[in-house]
Amino acid sequence: MPLIVDVHTHVYPPAYMRMLRGRKTVPYVHDPSDNPNADPRLIILSSDDDPSIPLSHRGRPVDSSYWDISVKLSFMRQHGINVSVISLANPWLDFIEPAEAQMWAERINDDLEATCAKVNKEADPEGLLKLEDKESLFAMGALPLSAPEASVVVGEIKRLKTLPHLRGVIMGTTGLGKGLDDRALDPVWEALQESDTLMFLHPHYGLPDEAFGGTEATGRYGHVLPLALGFPLETTIAVTRMLLSGVFDRFPKLKILLAHSGGTLPFLAGRIESCILHERKFISGGGDVQGPQRSIWDVLKTNIYLDAVVYGKPGLEAAIAASGSDRLMFGTDHPFFPPLDDKESDWPSVTTNYKAIHATFEGKSDTVKDVLGGNAAQILNLK
Amino acid sequence: MPLIVDVHTHVYPPAYMRMLRGRKTVPYVHDPSDNPNADPRLIILSSDDDPSIPLSHRGRPVDSSYWDISVKLSFMRQHGINVSVISLANPWLDFIEPAEAQMWAERINDDLEATCAKVNKEADPEGLLKLEDKESLFAMGALPLSAPEASVVVGEIKRLKTLPHLRGVIMGTTGLGKGLDDRALDPVWEALQESDTLMFLHPHYGLPDEAFGGTEATGRYGHVLPLALGFPLETTIAVTRMLLSGVFDRFPKLKILLAHSGGTLPFLAGRIESCILHERKFISGGGDVQGPQRSIWDVLKTNIYLDAVVYGKPGLEAAIAASGSDRLMFGTDHPFFPPLDDKESDWPSVTTNYKAIHATFEGKSDTVKDVLGGNAAQILNLK
Numbered sequence: 001m002p003l004i005v006d007v008h009t010h011v012y013p014p015a016y017m018r019m020l021r022g023r024k025t026v027p028y029v030h031d032p033s034d035n036p037n038a039d040p041r042l043i044i045l046s047s048d049d050d051p052s053i054p055l056s057h058r059g060r061p062v063d064s065s066y067w068d069i070s071v072k073l074s075f076m077r078q079h080g081i082n083v084s085v086i087s088l089a090n091p092w093l094d095f096i097e098p099a100e101a102q103m104w105a106e107r108i109n110d111d112l113e114a115t116c117a118k119v120n121k122e123a124d125p126e127g128l129l130k131l132e133d134k135e136s137l138f139a140m141g142a143l144p145l146s147a148p149e150a151s152v153v154v155g156e157i158k159r160l161k162t163l164p165h166l167r168g169v170i171m172g173t174t175g176l177g178k179g180l181d182d183r184a185l186d187p188v189w190e191a192l193q194e195s196d197t198l199m200f201l202h203p204h205y206g207l208p209d210e211a212f213g214g215t216e217a218t219g220r221y222g223h224v225l226p227l228a229l230g231f232p233l234e235t236t237i238a239v240t241r242m243l244l245s246g247v248f249d250r251f252p253k254l255k256i257l258l259a260h261s262g263g264t265l266p267f268l269a270g271r272i273e274s275c276i277l278h279e280r281k282f283i284s285g286g287g288d289v290q291g292p293q294r295s296i297w298d299v300l301k302t303n304i305y306l307d308a309v310v311y312g313k314p315g316l317e318a319a320i321a322a323s324g325s326d327r328l329m330f331g332t333d334h335p336f337f338p339p340l341d342d343k344e345s346d347w348p349s350v351t352t353n354y355k356a357i358h359a360t361f362e363g364k365s366d367t368v369k370d371v372l373g374g375n376a377a378q379i380l381n382l383k
Numbered sequence: 384m385p386l387i388v389d390v391h392t393h394v395y396p397p398a399y400m401r402m403l404r405g406r407k408t409v410p411y412v413h414d415p416s417d418n419p420n421a422d423p424r425l426i427i428l429s430s431d432d433d434p435s436i437p438l439s440h441r442g443r444p445v446d447s448s449y450w451d452i453s454v455k456l457s458f459m460r461q462h463g464i465n466v467s468v469i470s471l472a473n474p475w476l477d478f479i480e481p482a483e484a485q486m487w488a489e490r491i492n493d494d495l496e497a498t499c500a501k502v503n504k505e506a507d508p509e510g511l512l513k514l515e516d517k518e519s520l521f522a523m524g525a526l527p528l529s530a531p532e533a534s535v536v537v538g539e540i541k542r543l544k545t546l547p548h549l550r551g552v553i554m555g556t557t558g559l560g561k562g563l564d565d566r567a568l569d570p571v572w573e574a575l576q577e578s579d580t581l582m583f584l585h586p587h588y589g590l591p592d593e594a595f596g597g598t599e600a601t602g603r604y605g606h607v608l609p610l611a612l613g614f615p616l617e618t619t620i621a622v623t624r625m626l627l628s629g630v631f632d633r634f635p636k637l638k639i640l641l642a643h644s645g646g647t648l649p650f651l652a653g654r655i656e657s658c659i660l661h662e663r664k665f666i667s668g669g670g671d672v673q674g675p676q677r678s679i680w681d682v683l684k685t686n687i688y689l690d691a692v693v694y695g696k697p698g699l700e701a702a703i704a705a706s707g708s709d710r711l712m713f714g715t716d717h718p719f720f721p722p723l724d725d726k727e728s729d730w731p732s733v734t735t736n737y738k739a740i741h742a743t744f745e746g747k748s749d750t751v752k753d754v755l756g757g758n759a760a761q762i763l764n765l766k
Contacts, residue, residue, distance in 0.1 A: 060663075179596045181603075208591045212620055213562045220564075220672065221627045222664030228655045229623060232647070233616050237595055240612060244604045260654065264615070267650035270695025270739065271643065272611045274732055278720045280443075281605030285723045289603070297695075312653025312680075317700035337661045340668045349657055356653065 003132040003373035004081045005382065007200075008259060008307045008331025010089035012066045013111045019104075025049075027091055032056035039063050044091060047209065047218060047226060065335035069115055069137075075334055076135045079350050082373065083131055083382055086112065087140035087170040089336075090204035094145060094172055101144035105156050109163065112139040116165035131382060132373075138382055140168040140200050143188075145176055150184060154191040161195055167380045168198035168257070173205065173238035180238050181245035189251040198305070198380065201238060202259040206230030235263030239304075240272055249293045254303050257329070261310035266322035269296045297322075305379060307331035308371055311352045316360040325367050329376040330357065386515040386756035387464045388765065390583075391642060391690045391714025393472035395449045396494045402487075408432075410474055415439035422446050427474060430592065430601060430609060448718035452498055452520075458717055459518045462733050465756065466514055466765055469495065470523035470553040472719075473587035477528060477555055484527035485535050492543060495522040499548035514765060515756075521765060523551040523583050526571075528559055533567060537574040544578055550763045551581035551640070556588065556621035563621045564628035572634040581688070581763065584621060585642040589613030618646030622687075623655055632676045637686050640712070644693035649705035652679045680705075688762060690714035691754055694735045699743040708750050712759040713740065 012020070020029040020042070026049045032038040034056060043049050043059035050058065065071040066089075076084055088108055096104050116137040123134040141160045143153050160166045169192070175185050180201075192199055207230040212218045218225050235258055248254065258265060265272075273296050276282065282291030300322045309331045310316060319328055330353070337349035361367040376382065395403070403412040403425070409432045415421040417439060426432050426442030433441065448454040449472075459467055471491055479487050499520040506517040524543045526536050543549045552575070558568050563584075575582055590613040595601045601608055618641055631637065641648060648655075656679050659665065665674030683705045692714045693699060702711055713736070720732035744750045759765065 179600060181596075181600065207594045207616075211590045211594060211616070213564075213624065217562060217564065217624065221624075222662045222670070222672070224627060224655070224658045224662050225620065225623065228651060228658035229616065229620055229647075232651060232654065233590075233594070233612065237608065237612055240608065241596065241600065241604075244607060261650075264612075264647040264650050266697045267644075267647050267693070267701050268611060268615060268698070270693055270698055270735065271615065272607070274694045274720065274735060275607045275611035277731060278723060279605045279607050280723060287605070289605070310650070310653055311657045312704075314649040314701035314704035315651070315653055317704045318650050318697040321695075321697035321700045337657065340661060340663060348660060352653065352657060 001080065001132065002369040003083070003377060005083040005085065005330060005373040005376035006076070006081045006332050006334070007085045007257065007329045007376050007380070008309050009072070009084045009086055009334045010336070011069070011072065011086045011112075012089055013108060013115070014067050015107060015111060016088065017067050027095060029062075030055045030058065042066070044204075045206070045226065047215070065338070069119060072334065073119065073135050075347075079332070079346065081332070082134065083136050083138065083376070085138045085140060085167055085376070085380060086116075087200060087202075088112075088142040090172060090202060092142050092170065092172055094174060094204070096144070096146050098146050098148045101147040102152050102156070105142055105144035106159070109141040109156070109160060109166065112141065113163040113165050115139075120165070131377065138165050138167045138380065140170045141166050143169050143171060145171070145174075150176065150187045153188050157188070157191040157195055157197055160197065167382070168200055170200040170202055173201070173203060173234050179241055181241035181247065183245075186250065189247060189254060192255075193251045193253045196255070198255045198257055200257045200259065201235060203231040203234035203263065206234055232260050232263035235259055236265050236268060239263075239265055243272075243292050243296060243299060244276075246290065246292055248299045248303055252294070252302070255305065256303055257305040257307065259307060259309065261306045261308060261315050261319045262304065262322070265304070266300070266306070266318040269300060269322055272296050301327075305329065308353055308357055309333050310356070311349075312356050313360050316356055320360070325361070325371060326375060327379075328371050329379065330372045384463065384515065385752040386466070386760060388466040388468065388713060388756040388759035388763075389459070389464045389715050389717070390468045390640065390712045390759050390763070391692050392455070392467045392469055392717045393719070394452070394455065394469045394495075395472055396491060396498070397450050398490060398494060399471065400450050410478060412445075413438045413441065425449070427587075428589070428609065430598070448721070452502060455717065456502065456518050458730075462715070462729065464715070465517065466519050466521065466759070468521045468523060468550055468759070468763060469499075470583060470585075471495075471525040473555060473585060475525050475553060475555055477557060477587075479527070479529050481529050481531045484530040485539070488525055488527035488539050489542070492524040492539070492546065492549065495524065496546040496548050498522075503548070514760065521548050521550045521763065523553045523581075524549050526552050526554060528554070528557075533559065533570045536571050540571070540574040540578055540580055543580070550765070551583055553583040553585055556584070556586060556617050562624055564624035564630065566628075569633065572630060572637060575638075576634045576636050579638070581638045581640055583640045583642065584618060586614040586617035586621075586646065589617055615643050615646035618642055619648050619651060622646075622648055626655075626675050626679055626682060627659075629673065629675055631682045631686055635677070635685070638688065639686055640688040640690065642690060642692065644689045644691060644698050644702045645687065645705070648687070649683070649689070649701040652683060652705055655679050684710075688712065691736060691740055692716050693739070694732075695739050696743050699739055703743070708744070708754060709758055711754050712762065713755045
């Protein structure tokens with residue numbers, strides 16, 4: 001069996017869950033008191049914090065798959081996954097009080113390192129097995145982005161290089177609070193580039209409700225519109241703002257893994273390029289603003305990596321045409337999107353992505369192997 | 384030379400321009416008085432109606448390519464286009480006073496019919512030539528959506544079938560004011576389905592500025608974010624709301640041409656499908672709301688047609704994988720996106736799409752012919 005690596009799989013470590021339980025504003029966790037057997041409720045989206053809904057029904061129910069690593073390992077075994085590169089789930093540490101940001105980042109990242117070390121040691125006490133012969137873990141760290149100084153973030157990026165199982169960082173789209181085109185992030189980009197650290201860019205905030213026709217329209221369809229459309233657009237907007245503000249010109253060696261096959265970036269890259277070419281505000285169009293110097297096509301093939309979490313052949317075809325199959329890596333988004341009927345069965349959210357990869361690379365078994373695990377092993381230096 | 388048909392090409396007929404000149408709120412046209420040689424300014428996006436910018440610099444300059452059909456014919460000749468299926472440009476008649484909606488729809492549509500008839504007669508007085516031997520025009524009609532009753536809209540849909548050069552209708556995403564999942568639109572969908580009328584769904588309103596980080600962030604990059612990302616998402620949201628509300632279940636024979644290769648629909652279809660499957664609000668997920676019965680994949684291959692205005696191979700690959708190359712049709716978006724340096728030269732916005740089609744279907748000359756014109760001739764019954 002080929003090596004299978006999941007680069008998109010989340011955890012809320014126990015310490016993080018305890019912290020969420022102590023909060024009353026988004027994000028927070030509520031334990032229904034009326035039913036001791038009920039799962040706790042996780043309220044992480046502002047749109048879910050609806051006072052008209054009783055607390056015991058607000059948000060989504062979460063079970064031990066969110067914090068118990070043994071459940072993650074069972075899930076991996078069930079779906080044939082050898083390696084998971086676990087990352088803190090959204091909204092990461094975006095909401096932490098500035099003075100506590102460094103402490104929480106260190107606590108979470110040390111916890112991730114300890115979890116990986118323990119699991120890997122238990123699976124392979126002698127350190128003699130190959131990755132495909134066991135279940136093992138690596139991790140992406142969280143950053144203290146709400147810290148009072150960017151230097152705190154830079155310090156944590158450097159410290160992560162000393163933790164043996166850390167293989168990158170996960171980040172949302174708000175940066176230091178003003179988006180990823182904020183010049184104040186330059187020290188962070190520089191630290192990521194200098195330390196050759198992969199940044200996993202992941203959505204959380206979606207789009208304003210008005211984009212979907214207001215809260216009434218959004219509510220009618222549950223989470224479909226914000227999750228299916230808002231999340232991917234958030235990622236696309238964030239990385240496009242990075243491009244437009246020249247981040248990839250100033251830091252040409254940045255490595256960024258985009259969640260959900262780039263949101264919609266591969267599909268819209270041509271339109272982005274065309275709109276830049278026709279923009280009168282940019283110097284190239286007769287205006288006075290410096291537009292981006294590097295083409296989005298170049299960035300897609302040089303700086304961007306994509307997970308294969310797009311649930312269909314059309315998305316994968318676009319991803320390959322934009323970035324190449326050698327930059328595409330299998331993922332699951334576990335523990336989100338569990339089966340609603342029987343949690344013991346195979347997860348459709350996972351099997352759909354397996355099927356899409358096999359359908360897209362039909363007859364190319366080497367490429368299937370690369371996308372399922374080979375690319376990740378090489379790009380993330382897993383061994 | 385193969386037949387080349389442009390299914391995405393806009394006009395503002397002279398009567399429409401006169402009406403816009405009489406307005407002071409969006410949409411409106413302003414003629415700079417300080418410079419008699421300056422082009423009029425077209426202000427159609429709310430974000431362009433910025434009081435801090437002088438009127439003579441607000442919006443975008445427009446020239447005769449927007450209203451003079453002879454300029455359209457020159458553009459066609461220059462780019463090897465034989466047939467243009469012209470449609471009123473955004474925002475169509477969305478903003479018209481209810482009592483005047485029917486009058487304006489009839490005026491505009493009769494004007495489009497007369498323009499097509501005149502051009503085609505002049506190009507081919509005897510009616511003996513083939514489409515590929517001349518430049519000829521067909522049109523998509525505008526609908527009086529602001530009329531007090533949906534029956535007015537239905538009446539115009541029926542009347543359009545009596546106009547020999549009309550081949551469909553163009554519509555924005557607001558419908559009767561509440562979006563395309565509004566049940567009050569059912570008579571309109573029924574009339575479109577019954578009369579076998581293609582509906583060209585086109586964006587105009589984009590996304591709220593906050594989606595892009597507020598007006599400051601948006602303004603910094605001119606029109607890039609709203610046009611490159613906001614427009615395609617608006618289309619995707621609109622058609623997804625149609626799906627979620629069961630429009631395609633109730634009207635399974637609707638024919639919808641989506642602008643810009645579907646916005647992002649082909650790329651996101653799998654994620655939409657997955658989010659529907661995992662939605663607890665829907666009956667299928669244990670809730671009490673009826674979710675859509677038909678799969679988005681089925682709708683993409685049965686109800687949806689896509690233009691090839693996506694400026695790159697990744698978008699086209701996704702479009703083909705989602706809907707099939709037999710549902711894909713060349714377009715230009717003329718007169719938007721003219722060259723900024725020399726308007727006499729070939730338009731990069733057009734040549735980019737030509738190149739993308741040739742690159743995507745390399746070695747498949749029959750498919751290239753179909754996408755460039757054969758599909759449109761058959762789907763739109765052009766002869």
